[in-house]
Amino acid sequence: MTTLLKKLTKTKHLVACFGCILLFTYCKNENKMVDTNPLLQAFNTPHQTAPFDQIKAEHYLPALNAAMEEGREDIRLIIENKEMPSFANTIVALEKSGKRLSRISSIFFNLNSAETSDDIQKIAREVSPLLSEYSNDIWLNERLFARVKEVYEQKEALNLNTEETTLLDDTYKGFVRRGALLNGEAKQKYREITSELSQLSLQFGENLLNETNDFKLHITNPDDLAGLPDAVKETAQQLAQSEGKEGWLFSLHAPSMVPFLKYADKRELREVLFRASASRGNRNNDYDNKNIILRQAELRLNKAKLLGFASHADYVLEERMAQSAQKVNSFLDELYDKSFAFAQKDVADVAEFAAANGLQGPLQRWDFSYYSEKLKTSLFDLDEEMTKPYFQLENVKKGIFNLTHQLWGLTYKENKDIPVYHPDVFAYESMTQTAVSYPFCTWIFTRVKPSRAELDDLLPRPASGKWRKHHPPHFRSL
Known part of the structure; x- marks a missing residue:
C-alpha cells in the first residue's frame, strides 16, 4: 500500500510539472504572438495604412484582446486621476482612449464585410460579445460618468470653442444614450440586451451571406x-x-x-x-432569419423603452435629421401621396406592353425588370448594353478623377506600395494644390460598401482626433 501511495504521489507531481510546462509554453507562445503580431506593431507602410500583406486571420483575436486591455488601462487612468475632472483630463483623454482597439476592430470588421471567410466569421462570433462587454464597461462605468457629468455641468464656464463644445455634448449624450443614467437592475438588463443584439446582428448577416x-x-x-x-x-x-x-x-x-x-x-x-x-433567410433551414428578426425587434423595443423612448425608431432618429418616427411617417405619407399614382401608371404601362408582347397571365415581379427594359428600348431605341462602353471601369475612374480635379484641384497617382486586402482594391495618393499627399482607396466589386466612419479608422488618427481639419482620407467604392 505504501509503495502504491508513493507511486501515485510521484505520478501526481509529474502531472503537475507537465501542466506547468504546458502553461509556460502557452504563455510564451502567446507573448511571442503579441510581439510579432503586425496589428500591434507600428505600421511601416505608406501613410501608415494597414499592412494587409502581413496580417493573417490568426492575428486578429490576440490583437483585439491586447487592444482591449490597453483600452481598459486608458480608462483606469482617467478614473483614478486625483485631479478634479476637467475637459482635458476627462473628455479629451476619453476621446483619445482605445485608439488601437478602434483601428484594429475597424480593419477587422471592414474585412468581414468586404472579403470574409470561415475563419474571419468564427473570430467575429467570438470577439463580438467581448467587444460588447468592453463597450458596456465604459458607458456604464459610474465613476467615469461622474467625471464626464461634472465637466458637462461646467460647460458654460469652460470657454470652449465650437469643436470642443460639440465633443463635450456628444460625449455626455453618448453616455446617456447607452444607459449611464440607469440604475441597478436596469443597467444589468441593458447589458444583456446589447450583448444579445450584437450576436443576433452578426448571425443575421452570416445567414444571409450563406x-x-x-x-x-x-x-x-x-x-x-x-x-x-x-x-x-x-x-x-x-x-x-x-x-x-x-x-x-x-x-x-x-x-x-x-x-x-x-x-x-x-x-x-x-x-x-x-x-x-x-426567400433568403426564410426557408426553414439552418440559415433561417425569421426568429432572429422577431427577437431583434423585441430586444430593440425593450432597449428603447428602458432608455425612455416609445420605440426603437424614436431612439435611432433622435440623432438623425428627422428626429422622430412621427416626422418620418409624415415624410413617407407625403411621398406616397405625390408618387403612388405615377408608380401605378408605370406598372400599368409595363403590364400593357408585356401583354401585347405575348405574356400570358398577370405581370409578376420576375417579369417587371425584363419587360421594363424592353419597353424602354422600344420607346427610346436605347438599352443599357449600348451605354456600357462609356462606363468601363477605366472610364469611370477617369471621370471621377477629372471631376474632383475640376471641383477641388485634386490629382491622383496609383501607389502599388500601399498593401491591399484583395487584387480588386486599388490604392492611390491624392494630391491637393499644395502637394500634400493623402491615401485614396478604390474598392472594386465589394460585397458590402463600408461606411465612411468605418473607413476612417483604416488610417491612423492624429493626436488631435480631428480628421477633417488635419488629415482627410479619401475612400470610394465603385
Missing part, C-alpha cells in the same frame, strides 16, 4: 441563355469553370442576378432566380 453563396442556377443548355448579352454569358461561364462545372452558373449576387432578370427570355428561369433571392 444563403446568397449557397444558391447557384446551373444552366447547361445554350437555348436557356436566350436574350442574355455576351458579356453576361461570358461571366457566367467563368463562374462555372471556377467551380469545375460545364455550362454557365448564375448566382444571387447583384452583378450576376440583375442582368439575368433583365435580359433572360426564359421566364421560368427568371422566376427560379427571383424566388431564390426573395
Whole structure:
C-alpha cells in the first residue's frame, strides 16, 4: 500500500510539472504572438495604412484582446486621476482612449464585410460579445460618468470653442444614450440586451451571406441563355469553370442576378432566380432569419423603452435629421401621396406592353425588370448594353478623377506600395494644390460598401482626433 501511495504521489507531481510546462509554453507562445503580431506593431507602410500583406486571420483575436486591455488601462487612468475632472483630463483623454482597439476592430470588421471567410466569421462570433462587454464597461462605468457629468455641468464656464463644445455634448449624450443614467437592475438588463443584439446582428448577416453563396442556377443548355448579352454569358461561364462545372452558373449576387432578370427570355428561369433571392433567410433551414428578426425587434423595443423612448425608431432618429418616427411617417405619407399614382401608371404601362408582347397571365415581379427594359428600348431605341462602353471601369475612374480635379484641384497617382486586402482594391495618393499627399482607396466589386466612419479608422488618427481639419482620407467604392 505504501509503495502504491508513493507511486501515485510521484505520478501526481509529474502531472503537475507537465501542466506547468504546458502553461509556460502557452504563455510564451502567446507573448511571442503579441510581439510579432503586425496589428500591434507600428505600421511601416505608406501613410501608415494597414499592412494587409502581413496580417493573417490568426492575428486578429490576440490583437483585439491586447487592444482591449490597453483600452481598459486608458480608462483606469482617467478614473483614478486625483485631479478634479476637467475637459482635458476627462473628455479629451476619453476621446483619445482605445485608439488601437478602434483601428484594429475597424480593419477587422471592414474585412468581414468586404472579403470574409470561415475563419474571419468564427473570430467575429467570438470577439463580438467581448467587444460588447468592453463597450458596456465604459458607458456604464459610474465613476467615469461622474467625471464626464461634472465637466458637462461646467460647460458654460469652460470657454470652449465650437469643436470642443460639440465633443463635450456628444460625449455626455453618448453616455446617456447607452444607459449611464440607469440604475441597478436596469443597467444589468441593458447589458444583456446589447450583448444579445450584437450576436443576433452578426448571425443575421452570416445567414444571409450563406444563403446568397449557397444558391447557384446551373444552366447547361445554350437555348436557356436566350436574350442574355455576351458579356453576361461570358461571366457566367467563368463562374462555372471556377467551380469545375460545364455550362454557365448564375448566382444571387447583384452583378450576376440583375442582368439575368433583365435580359433572360426564359421566364421560368427568371422566376427560379427571383424566388431564390426573395426567400433568403426564410426557408426553414439552418440559415433561417425569421426568429432572429422577431427577437431583434423585441430586444430593440425593450432597449428603447428602458432608455425612455416609445420605440426603437424614436431612439435611432433622435440623432438623425428627422428626429422622430412621427416626422418620418409624415415624410413617407407625403411621398406616397405625390408618387403612388405615377408608380401605378408605370406598372400599368409595363403590364400593357408585356401583354401585347405575348405574356400570358398577370405581370409578376420576375417579369417587371425584363419587360421594363424592353419597353424602354422600344420607346427610346436605347438599352443599357449600348451605354456600357462609356462606363468601363477605366472610364469611370477617369471621370471621377477629372471631376474632383475640376471641383477641388485634386490629382491622383496609383501607389502599388500601399498593401491591399484583395487584387480588386486599388490604392492611390491624392494630391491637393499644395502637394500634400493623402491615401485614396478604390474598392472594386465589394460585397458590402463600408461606411465612411468605418473607413476612417483604416488610417491612423492624429493626436488631435480631428480628421477633417488635419488629415482627410479619401475612400470610394465603385
